[in-house]
Amino acid sequence: MSINLTLIAQALAFAALIWLIATFIWPPLLNAIEERQKKIAEGLAAAERSQKDLAQAQEQVDAAMRDARAKANEVIDQAHQRANQIIEQARNEAVAEANRQKELAQAEIEVAANRAREQLRQQVAALAVTGAEKVLRREIDASAHKALLDELAAEI
Structure with missing residues (x-):
């Protein structure tokens, strides 16, 4: 019977041990596992939120980069337009200066031509007087016939 009594004692000890474990050890252990x-x-939720935040931040960075590129392209386009305006303005100023120089040169040429015509008229008048003297074989008074000589010079 001693085996039976031993078996009962061991069963009671085992039951007490199960009760102690179920009462004092198992609830804190389950709490620790649940925690x-x-x-x-x-x-895991924080990692997932971080990945979402990282994706949003990446999208914002991409959007900012697109905006920066667009603004840079806009600035470059404005710079090209301004450069073209400056070139066009310089070209217009050069054309205007060339026209002004051309007009001045034409005016000088016209003045010189008028001067040359006047000198030629005077020389023709002198030659006409000399020729008339030779034809008439006498001297013609230039001061007395000034009106006639001026008319002759104007016709030439």
Whole structure:
């Protein structure tokens, strides 16, 4: 019977041990496991939120880069337009200066031509007087016939 009594004692000891474990050890152990599961779930949720935040931040960076490129292209286009305006303005100023120089040169040429015509008229008048003297074989008074000589010079 001693085996039966030993078996009963061992069964009672085992039952007491199960009761102690179920009462004092198992609830804190389950609480620790549940807390660990919550922490892991929170960590996974935080990692997922971080990935979403990273994706949003990347999208914002991409949008900012697109905006920066667009603005840079706009600035470059404005610079090209301004350069073209400056070139066009310089070209217009050069053309205007060339026209002004041309007009001045034409005016000088016209003045010189008028001067040459006047000198030629005077020389023709002198030649006409000399020729008339030779034809008439006498001297013609230039001061007395000034009106006639001026008329002759104007016709030439």
